[in-house]
Amino acid sequence: MINILTILFAIGILVWIGFLIDAFIGFQSLDALENEAALVDGPLLSVIIAARNEESQIRQSIISQLTQTYKNIEWILVNDRSTDKTGPLMEQLAKEDNRLKVVHIKELPQGWLGKNHALYTGTLSTSGKWLLFTDADIIYKPEAFAKALHYAEKHRLDHVTAAPNLNAHKFWLKTFVAFFLFGFSYFKRPWLANNPKSKIGTGIGAFNLVSKATYEAFGTHERIKMRPDDDLQLGMKLKQEGFNQRIVTALHLIEVEWYGSLKEALVGLEKNTFAGLHYRFSMVLFAILGVFVTHVLPFVAIFSTNKILALLSLGNIIGSGILYVMIIKKMTLFSPALFFVFPITALLFIYSIIRASFLTFKRGGIVWRGTTYTLRELRDQKQRGES
Known part of the structure; x- marks a missing residue:
């Protein structure tokens, strides 16, 4: 398990460096x-x-x-x-x-x-x-x-x-x-x-x-x-x-x-979350796993007794932190200090994905502006739009 995490976090550092370069150039x-x-x-x-x-x-x-x-x-x-x-x-x-x-x-x-x-x-x-x-x-x-x-x-x-x-x-x-x-x-x-x-x-x-x-x-x-x-x-x-x-x-x-309120945000994202994941449960699982591995796990693994794993975790935290500060300062008026609760917020976001996907599946579609739209309708229209 430690070897797998070591490989993932080593790759993660390279990915964060790539994101940082891309965002720095893009923001210009x-x-x-x-x-x-x-x-x-x-x-x-x-x-x-x-x-x-x-x-x-x-x-x-x-x-x-x-x-x-x-x-x-x-x-x-x-x-x-x-x-x-x-x-x-x-x-x-x-x-x-x-x-x-x-x-x-x-x-x-x-x-x-x-x-x-x-x-x-x-x-x-x-x-x-x-x-x-x-x-x-x-x-x-x-x-x-x-x-x-x-x-x-x-x-x-x-x-x-x-x-x-x-x-x-x-x-x-x-x-x-x-x-x-x-x-x-x-x-x-x-x-x-x-x-x-x-x-x-x-x-x-x-x-x-x-x-x-x-x-x-x-x-x-x-x-x-x-x-x-x-x-x-x-x-x-x-x-x-x-x-x-x-x-x-x-x-x-x-x-x-x-x-x-946070509750309103969770309800509001019900209509967009599954659409943003292309109405595919494989994408839902990928998103949940991706957010957890990149935004939560490093904050846990940094306390590992394995020094290499702990250092790689720190590298991922630093990489995501620099990118977070860069984006927040450019795209919002919020304080970058919000990064101090980053892993907790990531867990909230994972919950929002699970909640929205579950409700969409349970209802068989989304409810928006008082009208219910079935998954079949939404998927068919998406396929027509892409063809």
């Missing part, structure tokens, strides 16, 4: 939107917001958008079958500002996920050169739109996605969000979206800015209508098909409280 291409100039006047921007039961957050989000320094904007607010006061709140906002238009959806067509259908429906009422897909709980600083449009126009881009400040107030939620971003970053390598030679792309639901011509040429949300990770899939497929894409950070311009 990752611009901060705060440093961008602001576009004063330009093309019409159409902002599409799909909301279901967002009565507690949507007004604050929209108000933050209405104070943007960029003025040539229209908003399409899509009420996606809400059962609370979201619809009436949208109508009230539209009465206060004639740049807002409200679309109400009462039924979900067969073969669509709710949010994807709502976003697509919203685009049918747009007139802008640029489409911005954003969520109903995002808070914007006044120059966010102006800077993003200037960046897109200057670099002649088809798609820009921005990483917001994921705000979290409770300690364990903060550690969980930080760990998620850490894992997402080194696994998905989002900085490769900025490499024209790479086919790897990305998309973030808080801020997906795409030209309308590109969106229509791509095939709209109909291409990803059964993907619960619609934001990521939109960006990935756009890049795969050769569209010009970049990801930027906007930590001081865009903010969202992703989840209010």
Whole structure:
């Protein structure tokens, strides 16, 4: 057993070195939107917001958008079958500002996920050169739109996605969000979206800015209508098909409280976890084992009486720690000191994978926005999308 761990940890050190080099090079291409100039006047921007039961957050989000320094904007607010006061709140906002238009959806067509259908429906009422897909709980600083449009126009881009400040107030939620971003970053390598030679792309639901011509040429949300990770899939497929894409950070311009508690985070990840693992239980087992071996086991093995194993464990901890600090400082406003509870957070993340996969299997699918989608539907749509 010690010999196996020795080999694994020796390989692990080499892997962490590779990740560190890759991230260091990649982050050189990752611009901060705060440093961008602001576009004063330009093309019409159409902002599409799909909301279901967002009565507690949507007004604050929209108000933050209405104070943007960029003025040539229209908003399409899509009420996606809400059962609370979201619809009436949208109508009230539209009465206060004639740049807002409200679309109400009462039924979900067969073969669509709710949010994807709502976003697509919203685009049918747009007139802008640029489409911005954003969520109903995002808070914007006044120059966010102006800077993003200037960046897109200057670099002649088809798609820009921005990483917001994921705000979290409770300690364990903060550690969980930080760990998620850490894992997402080194696994998905989002900085490769900025490499024209790479086919790897990305998309973030808080801020997906795409030209309308590109969106229509791509095939709209109909291409990803059964993907619960619609934001990521939109960006990935756009890049795969050769569209010009970049990801930027906007930590001081865009903010969202992703989840209010750790429990909410666990529930929220139910819909995406199994999709992110390609609906395969072999990938679930691989993910659980991978996280445990790389993020938990070294913190145990460092106390081994075998000095070589202990030193290799320390090397893995140092490697993962340096990468963690690098990613957290670049992609969040959290303190890198959260690394001190890293193995505990890794165990929480393993629990989230097991929980989400078990519930998906037990239910025979996922529940999202009040609708159940079977695994067969999701898998069939995924296969059609890849063919």
